[in-house]
Amino acid sequence: METQEHRESIPAGSDSYINLLKINRELLVTHIRNTQCVVDNLLKNDYFSAEDAEIVGACPTQPDKVRKLLDLVQSKGEEVSEFFLYVLQQLADAYVDLRPWLLEICYSPSQLIQSKTIVNTDPVSRYTQKLRHQLGCDSKFMLCYAQKEDLLLEEIYMDTVMELVSFSNENMGSLGSLSCLLDHSSGVLNEQGETIFVFGDAGVGKSMLLQRLQSLWASGRLDIGVKFFFHFRCRMFSCFKESDMLCLQDLLFKHYCYPEQDPDEVFAFLLRFPHVALFTFDGLDELHSDFDLSRVPDSCCPWEPAHPLVLLANLLSGRLLKGASKLLTARTGVEVPRQLLRKKVLLRGFSPSHLQTYARKMFPERPAQDRLLQQLEANPNLCSLCTVPLFCWIIFRCFQHFYTTLEGSPQLSDCTVTLTDVFLLVTEVHLNRTQPSSLVQRNTRSPAETFSAGWRTLRSLGQVAHSGMERSLFVFTQEEVQASELQEGDLQLGFLRAVPEMTPEGGQQSYEFFHITLQAFFTAFFLVVDNKVGHRELLRFFQEWAPPGEAAVESCYPPFFPFQCLGGGRLARSDPFKNKDHFQFTNLFLCGLLSKARQKLLQHLVPAATLRRKRKALWGHLFASLRAYLKSLPRCQSGGFSQVQAMPTFLWMLRCIYETQSQKVGQLAAKGICANYLKLTFCNACSADCSALSFVLHHSRKQLALDLDNNNLNDYGVRELQPCFSRLTVIRLSVNQITDSGVKVLCEELTKYKILEYLGLYNNQITDVGARYVAQILDECKALTHLKLGKNKISSEGGKWLALAVKNSTSISEIGMWGNQIGDEGAKAFAEALKNHPSLINLSLAANCISTEGGKSLARALQQNTTLKIFWLTQNELNDEVAESFAEMLKVNQTLKHLWLIQNQITAMGTAQLAKALQNNTGITEICLNGNLIEPEEAKVFEDEKRIICF
Template sequence: MEGQLCAKVDISVKKPPAASPLSFIALLKVHRELLVSRIRNTQCLIDNLIKNDYFSTEDAEIVVQFPTQADKVRKILDLVQSKGEEVSEYFIYVLQKVSDAYYELQPWLDEIGYKPSENICSKPVVNTDPVSRYCQKLRYELGRDSKFVTSYAQREEMLLDEIYSNSIMELVSFTNESLGQVGQLEALFDDTFGLINEDGETVYVYGDAGIGKSILLQKIQSLWARKELDIGAKFFFCFRCRMFSFFKEDEAICLKDLLFKYNCYPDQDPTEVFHHILQFPHTVLFTFDGFDEIYSNFDLSSVPEICSPNEPIHPLALLVSLLKGKLLKGSKKILTARTGTEIQRNIIKKKVLLRGFSSNNLKEYTAMFFKDERQQTLVLNHLEANPNLCSLCSVPLFCWIIFKCYEHFHSMFDSHELPDSSVTLTDVFLLMIEVHMNRSVKTSLLKNNIRSQAEMFKSRKDTLLALGRMAYKGMENSFFIFEQEEVSSMNISGEDLQLGFLRTVKGYSGCSSQATYEFLHVTLQSFFTALFLVIEEKVGAKELLEFFNECSFLETAQPTCLRIPWLKKQLAGEDPFQNKEHFNFTNMFLCGLLSGSKQKLFSHLVSPAVLKRKRKTLITYLGESMKSHLKGFTRSRLKSYNQVQVQPNFVWMLRCLYETQSEKVGKLAARRMHANYIKLSYCNAYSADCSAISFVVHHFQKRLALDLDNNNINDYGIKQLLPCFSKLAVIR
């Protein structure tokens, strides 16, 4: 494949008009200047000619005396031709066999149609070229390092080929206008497609945390190592940008040390290998992963821009010089960072936005993750039934977390069916938090990190409280954007920011140069708000139940969520289009975090007495509010039935009850509904809500009728209702 690197080089072979093929001596004479200009290494030729007794030591000494590489090649050609046809053919045979060293001549060999004779094929050829041997070592080491993916929770290793799935890569302009999607990875390096700055040197790939930037680079690395990435790269150097934060301010290294000491060191003649890299920078590919992870007090303005590859300087200055093209101009570079990271336009060649999984990508990933087709169908149906989970699955990290939840429950229950008490959204988010925190844990050399969920949460309690407090303050005012000052005032450290729960966004305060942040997903802010309400011991009953009241509408409207009279706020002038969903999610997560199954986990974070008090407050409220919540709904007396037409937010109430997984709450809700015909039509219920419906219906003492017309319920939803069919007289 590397032989294709010179496809752009115009090598024309002018065959003489003679009908018979040229002899090998004649071939070397006709193409003498081409060979002189394309042969970069003479030592490998000399070594093999000596090994097969075609050259004597005196011949080798004569060649070495010439000062320039071109003169050495000319002398070798003179000696080879003087020794006859067999030696001349063997010379060409070496060029063919050691393709890594003589890759620029491979098209010429193809064009002359060279096929070695039987006699020459029996002669050994040994690659002694330090450059090509270094390339082989690079491929071996990078191939080995990219073969496995350490899972996000750092508890298992998976084969890259068994876990990697394509995602949406969109080329964009400097103003983020779409320029088309990237189909093949080679297109990232194709200057005819998506180029926005012809003077730039770097392909800038960005996206949210967990969107797949690092694994994309690992895939590129793996393809290059297997010679399956046809982009003209002979050398590949990969760096994690965070390493540049660990150098001291007074440290200085040269480019040669950066490449070899922090990647792969040549076994032979590093000087010659480095000289080759300097001569042919277009054959070098760099990847720099996580530019946003560089945290250093080093002042780049304190040192001049460097253009000399031999002068020692601070590693950060080296990095910047590489990205700008001051060093190794013409080399290929990919730089990744999270959305919102500011990168100088003058270094950007292309800008690529990672958007995560499309619906087709998700199906492909599901098929890779779950080998059993029944499990694949089950999971895809469940995601289709639950738009909240499905939207999270567009982010590869979240998708992996959710799939691990499914896998966990499949293994627990030894079944292809999800159990009735299956994965709640609270379970998914708790695992998500654990995964992100696990990624930050330092591990010993060659040792995996094994830590229980309770231990992990306990060790990062201060971080959880700080993030939760900021989420809560924002939720109180429906703020989703946080200035740097707010982040700092909450004692959220740089290390906390690296966990990936927050992402930077473009500032909303005019020309402010300070960073602005938001939670990775609005539901994540709701989760941290609920988490704060649980683990902050000073939170009282009023604050605990605050967001249930936020879901109320104007007095003239029917109440559509659980209301607390003594928390009622003045709603005059309220924005009628305000989205209340973030409050609903907060309430739902609060119910899940205070459920009985989570008490053991949170007993490590908050005193049992406080936890018991909060749980009692919530359960008492849920039970008592059900009756008043249903009072305002339209009721009808039918033959044998007392019908109630509920409102759409009744579904949110059911979701909250389901998250508690409390038998007591389920029985209280069923007893206080005072109806035996529940009309849930036009309530925007999804199939996943059938689990919550079944949870409450299961606790009814008498049989009832259930109307689910005009909702988004498929066969999966009907399956979730099966456990409560014995309680139903009618279902629509």
């Protein structure tokens, strides 16, 4: 029976709900593909009996089921008919084709119907719920180093510095949140591209970022309109055989998450609406090195079986599920074809502020937090490692270990700590976790005793790591693990972890190292301690350093090597940095483990004679490789320097040399550097690389120029360069996130030696405080000729300090201040500096908020200047009054060659004054007025004066 309330809400006449269903019967039969969901809700609200449901279910075809369902609903009256419409409206995913019709009829449910319960048994919605549950479980806990610990992701995760970059990796701005990462309106490089590419160094937090995305989506906090979230690890695709063939549906459902009901219906929905799906693929670099995304055959049919790698490539390109969001991660150096990319995002790791926030998370108690930060401040080498989130976590956990076991007296040494030190410390900590705990007695084993006791475990881990590294494989089968004689207790240490099952049917258990750098560490450990490892195998992974060309390759090896280049010339001529960072980390750890400082630790594990033999072979190879590499680089003569553009390979070599911590090795390496101008721009160098540079360069007997523009050095990097400042006449540190703190270090060091000729600090974060330090450098370094300070945060106060220093300098010839905010007051100070200046040739005060008074002061000052040849005042607020003052100046000053007044507020009237003044000036070459208030018709008046450039 219908209630009185509902009878009153029935539309009048032909607009009743029963009539509505009758009139649109054909449309409903055509578009309703899911009758079960409606039947479930009718049963839930007692509108249908079990017998009614059976009648509908007994119909042979889907259209017959819809017809029978409509007949039964209409027979039960207006209330049931309206409820039927309400179900269609509320379960939009299940009845997506009826959305336009429901909007057209302007259906609005009555109060009674709104009070009814709707249950969503739609297969698509059920599958979304299952995905959320699975991803929520998978992402709840941080993938921590020791499997015995449960660290909640919510409590430990922190965003890192994320930058949008161009195809050539130039900075296009920062990203404030993970939701911005998936915003298709910003940072788009290619509208046709389908893939968002996130890259960064090993350990910088790429996998954690994806885990955080999963967690946010699973909990409904990532509002990006995504109903399906599929997460794959690229290394999984290496586990398939060459003969394996899958269709897309099997890849998604059988190898990820299987729908509980109607998989065909779920897959059909995905194919119709691919834009509601998000795919994440973690670790492209963990595929085989010879996998080339651009050469994979096309596969456009979602039902056609293909090899899983083909499916991966075609998903990324958009040939499969075009419109779905795809997010791909890889380490720095891995290239993805441009046509696949929609945007590129570079992960930078932790900034100093991130580091402090992370310290507060890990150490809630203020005393422990302060002690940690003081230790890091005192040891910049250790602190630089903390810019990488993985290493930061390892170091903090080791600090926690010492803090708790040594009664609050952390013993992080004040001496240099290398990456090898950190991983040895991690290994020692985790080996000691197997010791029986005692409430009254601490573990007092020395590191040597700990490693001796864990010898069997360490060697087995090394054997597994080495066997995989040789084949660039990172997932190990049960047989491979058992063959290494690893025991169940060894697997609980946290170095190896079980790989999540990839099929619903289950299968053989596989394992992987917690992180690629850990596998590299144990590979190096195996190469050092295994007596059977000879020179060829020891240096196996150094073959990637061989420069192209057979002659260069042969020269890589010192005379005592009885063989030519390892692996032959073929590998040497291939791209040395195509997915090869795992080899380079192995080389790095090999250098650290074979250093003399480790002899005492390892002498109980390997004979001293073996260590000496391997060390001699490694050192000889390092020197020969460095010399051969530098000789292979193109050189040019510029400004009296022999300049060489080094590449990331050079940084890897320096890192390895630094890892030895041998002054003798550093001295020999310095002798091998023949060029006196090292250009390391756009090498993604971090502050730790400055330690390696200083370790070698401070041994140089000659003065050097060092160009580190466009890297990620920050203030810690500046501090680590301190040992080599006594050798540097040119220092270029533009675009490196340097603040006033870093400039203070520069001031303290450079004023000791007073040999600086060129200082580049463009596009950093320097304020008036830092400007005062730069002014002091200019005052005391009498040889300084070039100073670049553009695009910082310097106001009139800092401008005054700098101008005064310029005024007192007799050597400065070029000043770049583009993009600061010195204003009229700062301009007036520079005007005073310009009067009768003996050496200044080039000055840029562009984009500095200079208006009428400042501009006139500068013009008047140039009447008393005979040295300046280039003057840039682009993008200021200069008007015709200023133009008139410059016209007066041109009647007197005959030495100025280039005057740039681009993008100001000068009209044709001011231009006429300048043109008239040129009749009495033969020295000026050009006056650029592009972008001022001059119309094309007005500009024609000045066509005969070629030195006036209006457009």
